[in-house]
Amino acid sequence: MTLNLPIALDAMGGDKAPEAVVHGARIALKYFPDLRYIFYGDEAAIAPLVHRHKLEDRSVIYHTDVAISSQERPSVAIRKGKASSMRLMLDAVAKGEASACVSSGNTGAFMAMAKLVLKTLPGILRPAITATIPARTRPVVLLDMGANIDCTADYLVQFALMGDAYAKAVLGIDTPTVGLLNVGEEEMKGHDELKLAHQMLRGITGSLAYHGFVEGNDILEGTTDVVVTDGFTGNVALKTAEGASRLFYGTVKQAIESSVWAKMGYLLARGAIKMALRRFDPRKHNGAILLGLNGVAIKSHGGADAKSFANAIKVAATMVQQNINQRITVELARHPISAPALPVAASV
Amino acid sequence: MTLNLPIALDAMGGDKAPEAVVHGARIALKYFPDLRYIFYGDEAAIAPLVHRHKLEDRSVIYHTDVAISSQERPSVAIRKGKASSMRLMLDAVAKGEASACVSSGNTGAFMAMAKLVLKTLPGILRPAITATIPARTRPVVLLDMGANIDCTADYLVQFALMGDAYAKAVLGIDTPTVGLLNVGEEEMKGHDELKLAHQMLRGITGSLAYHGFVEGNDILEGTTDVVVTDGFTGNVALKTAEGASRLFYGTVKQAIESSVWAKMGYLLARGAIKMALRRFDPRKHNGAILLGLNGVAIKSHGGADAKSFANAIKVAATMVQQNINQRITVELARHPISAPALPVAASV
Numbered sequence: 001m002t003l004n005l006p007i008a009l010d011a012m013g014g015d016k017a018p019e020a021v022v023h024g025a026r027i028a029l030k031y032f033p034d035l036r037y038i039f040y041g042d043e044a045a046i047a048p049l050v051h052r053h054k055l056e057d058r059s060v061i062y063h064t065d066v067a068i069s070s071q072e073r074p075s076v077a078i079r080k081g082k083a084s085s086m087r088l089m090l091d092a093v094a095k096g097e098a099s100a101c102v103s104s105g106n107t108g109a110f111m112a113m114a115k116l117v118l119k120t121l122p123g124i125l126r127p128a129i130t131a132t133i134p135a136r137t138r139p140v141v142l143l144d145m146g147a148n149i150d151c152t153a154d155y156l157v158q159f160a161l162m163g164d165a166y167a168k169a170v171l172g173i174d175t176p177t178v179g180l181l182n183v184g185e186e187e188m189k190g191h192d193e194l195k196l197a198h199q200m201l202r203g204i205t206g207s208l209a210y211h212g213f214v215e216g217n218d219i220l221e222g223t224t225d226v227v228v229t230d231g232f233t234g235n236v237a238l239k240t241a242e243g244a245s246r247l248f249y250g251t252v253k254q255a256i257e258s259s260v261w262a263k264m265g266y267l268l269a270r271g272a273i274k275m276a277l278r279r280f281d282p283r284k285h286n287g288a289i290l291l292g293l294n295g296v297a298i299k300s301h302g303g304a305d306a307k308s309f310a311n312a313i314k315v316a317a318t319m320v321q322q323n324i325n326q327r328i329t330v331e332l333a334r335h336p337i338s339a340p341a342l343p344v345a346a347s348v
Numbered sequence: 349m350t351l352n353l354p355i356a357l358d359a360m361g362g363d364k365a366p367e368a369v370v371h372g373a374r375i376a377l378k379y380f381p382d383l384r385y386i387f388y389g390d391e392a393a394i395a396p397l398v399h400r401h402k403l404e405d406r407s408v409i410y411h412t413d414v415a416i417s418s419q420e421r422p423s424v425a426i427r428k429g430k431a432s433s434m435r436l437m438l439d440a441v442a443k444g445e446a447s448a449c450v451s452s453g454n455t456g457a458f459m460a461m462a463k464l465v466l467k468t469l470p471g472i473l474r475p476a477i478t479a480t481i482p483a484r485t486r487p488v489v490l491l492d493m494g495a496n497i498d499c500t501a502d503y504l505v506q507f508a509l510m511g512d513a514y515a516k517a518v519l520g521i522d523t524p525t526v527g528l529l530n531v532g533e534e535e536m537k538g539h540d541e542l543k544l545a546h547q548m549l550r551g552i553t554g555s556l557a558y559h560g561f562v563e564g565n566d567i568l569e570g571t572t573d574v575v576v577t578d579g580f581t582g583n584v585a586l587k588t589a590e591g592a593s594r595l596f597y598g599t600v601k602q603a604i605e606s607s608v609w610a611k612m613g614y615l616l617a618r619g620a621i622k623m624a625l626r627r628f629d630p631r632k633h634n635g636a637i638l639l640g641l642n643g644v645a646i647k648s649h650g651g652a653d654a655k656s657f658a659n660a661i662k663v664a665a666t667m668v669q670q671n672i673n674q675r676i677t678v679e680l681a682r683h684p685i686s687a688p689a690l691p692v693a694a695s696v
Contacts, residue, residue, distance in 0.1 A: 150539065232539065247568045248592070251625065251628070255623065269603075
């Protein structure tokens with residue numbers, strides 16, 4: 001695909017920067033051969049890597065020696081990090097010098113800075129961290145993954161519209177189904193805001209395929225293409241699912257290693273098992289979007305390696321190519337939030 | 349273990365009643381050989397089963413033909429279900445005719461009825477659904493699993509004390525560690541009530557080993573013996589973990605069946621894998637406790653088979669044998685809730 005717009009990259013963010021960042025930029029050319037890059041960070045460290053990965057003719061390096069550490073509080077990062085690689089990268093997007101940016105750095109700082117620098121899209125109340133995770137039969141879009149601890153019905157309705165637009169644009173699904181995460185009807189009733197959001201979403205006709213409430217087990221079952229929830233629940237659900245997969249995998253692995261017969265059996269079965277599990281490789285799903293911002297900002301995992309970072313760049317480029325923010329704006333303008341916003345404790 | 353107290357059983361609750369209930373009662377004698385039973389339900393259906401499973405000399409049958417359906421709303425169940433098997437079973441516990449009761453029936457109805465009939469223990473603000481789930485290295489006690497959608501700091505602190513008492517009494521852990529479920533510190537700050545509960549728990553010294561905040565992935569990692577959360581998050585987390593395990597298991601199974609070599613390999617490895625996964629058999633973990641009630645009421649899974657139901661009876665008998673409710677009362681009296689309770693929407 002031809003896309004020769006420049007992508008700004010934080011070459012100081014994450015455990016494996018700058019190597020994973022520059023190498024990842026190289027790998028991303030597989031998906032978008034004409035991408036250009038602006039690297040922000042330590043020029044002396046970046047330049048040889050850019051040379052090694054043959055990116056000179058498509059790269060610019062902006063030197064800075066200010067990095068936002070992973071422990072930095074968002075408020076401090078904003079106040080003291082004006083010359084940081086993360087901030088300069090966001091400024092480039094705000095000024096139109098870059099079309100999108102990607103960082104594996106401190107999530108809280110990145111979110112707070114991105115909100116301050118890029119602002120939200122017209123009509124958006126709150127941006128949401130949006131991730132794509134592999135479910136049984138297809139990828140599922142999950143939001144909010146942690147930007148907003150408390151969510152009013154209005155936020156949730158907007159998340160549904162944003163998730164819908166994202167699934168259409170990035171995953172190429174014509175009519176994505178959207179579910180609202182709740183607990184079993186037979187056991188209890190759900191938060192008031194959740195019930196209100198449910199009613200509001202039921203009222204949106206035409207463009208949105210609202211499925212209704214879904215439960216925790218529906219997320220990975222792939223019952224709907226999009227699952228909407230508040231940032232607290234989304235964060236816990238995602239981390240619990242990761243923990244469950246790790247536990248299951250670890251248990252089976254240990255069992256196999258404990259017996260000679262099992263080891264031999266595994267030698268025969270492993271090709272098929274590896275192939276089946278390939279789809280769940282977290283590197284293929286790296287790149288969470290701060291959806292709702294007036295600009296494309298992608299959060300890559302802090303431990304991302306080159307292959308993983310390349311995927312985050314791919315997400316960034318796809319967002320630009322598909323004009324996702326414009327689509328969200330159009331979608332939101334069609335469904336202005338009419339219910340009064342209830343007071344909710346601010347987050348981040 | 350000798351325990352010849354009578355346990356009341358709902359022989360009309362769940363998909364497999366009465367067969368799974370009576371057969372389960374037989375199996376439970378493996379753990380407590382001297383248990384006695386009071387069955388509530390259709391005598392014509394129960395009597396032959398009691399005969400078949402040789403339980404005549406230790407059983408009484410109370411006939412009723414009123415069952416609470418799984419779709420019944422809790423409020424309707426309370427109003428119209430006064431002669432139901434579920435209600436009569438709870439009445440028996442309240443009157444002291446039975447030491448504990450177990451039902452695989454409608455969760456919402458059971459919880460509402462149990463609260464009405466048994467009342468809460470002195471000082472308890474809200475009962476919590478408490479389950480034991482298998483984590484990497486040990487079982488973990490998780491509460492609340494869905495009784496209370498919204499939780500004040502007070503509720504959470506009481507859940508921590510109840511979970512602690514439960515882990516000591518039922519799991520036999522001398523000094524259980526207790527974690528409070530939250531999202532990554534570096535990303536955001538958590539609910540105000542959560543932060544307040546954290547402070548209150550930090551202030552409890554001596555008997556409680558409060559670990560601090562834990563995240564979703566810590567639940568199945570077994571970072572702490574007890575994980576405390578609100579009923580909404582707990583319900584979503586548990587169901588998400590179940591969904592993740594099912595997805596992983598299904599993917600591996602399908603991969604093995606897709607190739608002849610993999611099938612042969614599995615024949616060799618399957619003994620070791622099955623042995624390793626045995627610990628995660630949900631039937632071994634059936635039986636959620638409505639903790640905080642003035643009486644022992646155990647909720648068994650709606651789809652429980654005989655083996656599964658036997659485990660729920662085992663949990664009930666252990667609760668009685670270990671005097672768990674008295675221990676909770678003592679524990680709570682030592683740590684009276686001092687912070688003012690904030691207004692929270694009622695649930696159930």
